[in-house]
Amino acid sequence: xxxxxxxxxxxxxxxxxxxxxxxxxxxxKARIEWKVLHSKAMEGNLEGNSADRGAYVVTPPGYxxxxxxxxxxxxxxxxxxxTPQMYQEMMKFDEAVDEAARAGNEVIMVIPDGHSKLKGGxxxxxxxxxxxxxxxxxxxxxxxDAAYRTIAKREARGLSGHSMGGYGAMxxxxxxxxxxSSIYAMSACCLSPMKVDEAGAKKIEAMTExxxxxxxxxxxxxxxxxxxxxxxxTKPPKYVDTGLKAxxxxxxxxxxxxxxxxxxxxxxxxxxALRQMKAIGLxxxxxxxxxxxxxxxxxxxxxxxxxxxxxxxxxxxxxRIPERIRTKLLPFFAQxxxxx
Amino acid sequence: xxxxxxxTRRLAALxxxxxxxxxxxxxxxxxxKARVDLVKVHSPAIAGNLEGNPADRTVYVVTPPGYxxxxxxxxxxxxxxxxxxxEPKAxxxxxxxxxxxxxxxxxxxxxxxxxxxxxxxxxxxxYSNSPTTGNYEDFVAHDLVAWVDAHYRTLARRESRGLAGHSMGGYGAMxxxxxxxxxxxxxxVMSAGGGSVKLITREMAERAQADDGTVDLSAPIGGAQGDxxxxxxxxxxxxxPPNFINAGLLTDGTxxxxxxxxxxxxxxxxxxxxxxRELQQYEAIMLDVGDKDGLVTDSRAMSSxxxxxxxxxxxxxxxxxxxxxxxxxxxxAVLPFFAVHLDR
Numbered sequence: 001x002x003x004x005x006x007x008x009x010x011x012x013x014x015x016x017x018x019x020x021x022x023x024x025x026x027x028x029k030a031r032i033e034w035k036v037l038h039s040k041a042m043e044g045n046l047e048g049n050s051a052d053r054g055a056y057v058v059t060p061p062g063y064x065x066x067x068x069x070x071x072x073x074x075x076x077x078x079x080x081x082x083t084p085q086m087y088q089e090m091m092k093f094d095e096a097v098d099e100a101a102r103a104g105n106e107v108i109m110v111i112p113d114g115h116s117k118l119k120g121g122x123x124x125x126x127x128x129x130x131x132x133x134x135x136x137x138x139x140x141x142x143x144x145d146a147a148y149r150t151i152a153k154r155e156a157r158g159l160s161g162h163s164m165g166g167y168g169a170m171x172x173x174x175x176x177x178x179x180x181s182s183i184y185a186m187s188a189c190c191l192s193p194m195k196v197d198e199a200g201a202k203k204i205e206a207m208t209e210x211x212x213x214x215x216x217x218x219x220x221x222x223x224x225x226x227x228x229x230x231x232x233x234t235k236p237p238k239y240v241d242t243g244l245k246a247x248x249x250x251x252x253x254x255x256x257x258x259x260x261x262x263x264x265x266x267x268x269x270x271x272x273a274l275r276q277m278k279a280i281g282l283x284x285x286x287x288x289x290x291x292x293x294x295x296x297x298x299x300x301x302x303x304x305x306x307x308x309x310x311x312x313x314x315x316x317x318x319x320r321i322p323e324r325i326r327t328k329l330l331p332f333f334a335q336x337x338x339x340x
Numbered sequence: 341x342x343x344x345x346x347x348t349r350r351l352a353a354l355x356x357x358x359x360x361x362x363x364x365x366x367x368x369x370x371x372x373k374a375r376v377d378l379v380k381v382h383s384p385a386i387a388g389n390l391e392g393n394p395a396d397r398t399v400y401v402v403t404p405p406g407y408x409x410x411x412x413x414x415x416x417x418x419x420x421x422x423x424x425x426x427e428p429k430a431x432x433x434x435x436x437x438x439x440x441x442x443x444x445x446x447x448x449x450x451x452x453x454x455x456x457x458x459x460x461x462x463x464x465x466x467y468s469n470s471p472t473t474g475n476y477e478d479f480v481a482h483d484l485v486a487w488v489d490a491h492y493r494t495l496a497r498r499e500s501r502g503l504a505g506h507s508m509g510g511y512g513a514m515x516x517x518x519x520x521x522x523x524x525x526x527x528x529v530m531s532a533g534g535g536s537v538k539l540i541t542r543e544m545a546e547r548a549q550a551d552d553g554t555v556d557l558s559a560p561i562g563g564a565q566g567d568x569x570x571x572x573x574x575x576x577x578x579x580x581p582p583n584f585i586n587a588g589l590l591t592d593g594t595x596x597x598x599x600x601x602x603x604x605x606x607x608x609x610x611x612x613x614x615x616x617r618e619l620q621q622y623e624a625i626m627l628d629v630g631d632k633d634g635l636v637t638d639s640r641a642m643s644s645x646x647x648x649x650x651x652x653x654x655x656x657x658x659x660x661x662x663x664x665x666x667x668x669x670x671x672x673a674v675l676p677f678f679a680v681h682l683d684r
């Protein structure tokens with residue numbers, strides 16, 4: 001029933017988008033559109049996160065006037081707690097793409113919806129949360145290539161993101177080197193292994209739907225990462241294995257599952273993939289609580305001889321992101337993405 | 341000393357190659373029995389590793405009786421990954437491969453059987469990707485499969501490729517299977533456990549870091565070698581000769597949590613929840629273990645994890661230890677399993 005209503009809403013969103021795009025007249029400025037596509041990879045997840053996923057698509061000025069022209073694509077993954085809409089409010093992606101085009105860097109930019117019931121799918125694969133990894137790495141890319149005039153090859157696809165999205169960018173670089181050729185990770189989260197202890201597990205077990213609804217960032221993030229990385233399809237209603245056993249002790253395997261999804265632990269297994277990247281850029285603000293983690297990733301990539309750029313700047317976790325998308329991220333892809 | 345050993349090994353390899361070539365060139369007379377070819381496959385994925393493991397890998401390829409007489413016929417392929425500590429020769433002899441495959445064909449199951457060399461400096465690669473050991477995972481899934489499809493009359497599609505292994509090789513079958521459902525369609529995992537995580541203790545780390553990198557191939561199983569092999573596979577460090585590993589020992593005597601995380605990240609149970617969709621693509625998954633094998637609890641744990649995630653599979657626990665029944669079971673369980681599940 002609810003699903004049908006949701007599908008209905010999705011359809012009307014599609015209709016709106018269709019209206020917005022209809023007259024193919026001169027396009028003076030970058031245009032941002034909210035589109036909905038169906039992701040097979042997201043079907044059947046236990047939290048009921050929709051398999052009809054939204055994404056912003058920003059086309060550069062002149063897109064309508066040059067029906068023969070094809071463009072590289074920059075994918076941008078948003079952070080935890082947020083939605084693409086919240087990022088658009090802060091970043092004004094259309095203005096950023098507009099400015100880039102005026103500097104000679106015409107690209108399509110795509111910002112998919114990585115939000116979930118617990119406010120973030122960590123661009124991972126989980127039966128509880130859904131397969132956001134394959135949604136972005138497979139379904140979304142295929143859809144964008146079919147619906148827009150892209151240069152449909154890895155050399156012309158860049159992947160970037162901020163915070164949870166920076167994590168997603170690094171993760172997908174390792175899993176989909178055949179799809180993306182350059183990576184820009186801003187203030188990436190979840191690089192070092194997370195841990196849940198007895199107290200944390202107890203708190204999560206006790207959380208009701210109501211608690212979840214009014215939880216703050218810190219209160220929800222641990223449940224959300226467990227749903228993503230320690231799913232348990234046999235444990236409704238949360239479908240999470242917190243590791244808390246009947247006798248009150250902790251199952252150490254839960255922390256192994258969290259560890260298995262930390263970027264620092266994954267990197268050594270995926271060096272052949274990372275080496276296929278034409279360019280990798282990492283950056284973090286010096287007042288960011290994730291500064292040390294990102295510094296450790298920089299050191300690890302150096303240890304393994306994975307060539308990459310590394311920049312620290314005066315700033316915190318979010319205060320300079322809109323500016324750096326314009327001054328760093330888009331110029332980075334201008335330099336590294338193929339234009340034909 | 342080392343150089344001369346290498347020369348001898350290379351000579352032996354050349355001789356083996358020549359023999360293999362000779363076996364091929366032989367007039368394509370009636371092939372009454374299964375034939376065991378010992379070949380070399382060059383693997384770009386292994387090249388350049390820090391341990392100096394050869395990129396030209398020994399591979400046993402067994403073709404079924406009648407292979408020569410039916411040049412139009414194409415066959416399914418069973419890939420088999422051997423266990424830790426030994427070279428594939430030990431498994432070839434243990435299994436009596438020619439006899440096993442002749443027997444299978446006699447029962448109507450003619451398949452090609454391929455066993456690559458998963459040996460490394462510390463006596464086992466764990467079929468993982470590592471700059472220290474080489475990328476054995478990619479060797480198996482990419483280089484080897486491509487080579488076999490190019491050199492033998494295979495049915496070159498996932499539906500006709502099975503992957504199996506014993507012990508470290510069972511780990512490898514599950515690992516490579518999770519990552520490459522586009523290559524293989526059924527898995528048979530023998531005596532691999534998988535339901536737990538090996539963590540590094542201070543003693544292990546101290547012993548591994550004190551190792552001077554000389555390998556005594558006559559040393560018995562156990563000791564530092566197994567730890568070194570797993571650290572080389574899962575916690576490589578190109579900056580730290582002679583073993584190029586990071587055992588994680590910090591100055592205060594604790595172990596770096598990132599190194600523990602790497603061990604966890606390479607455990608089957610740690611990898612599993614991320615690869616449900618991949619495992620669900622398999623036509624069939626089988627686990628087995630002997631009831632006197634120390635890994636029986638671990639195998640049960642792995643099976644209940646698979647069940648929890650709705651991955652259809654079977655676990656068979658039989659009367660036996662870690663290795664004493666493996667020869668029988670290749671004949672009575674593994675080959676018949678693939679006879680049922682591989683497309684012809």
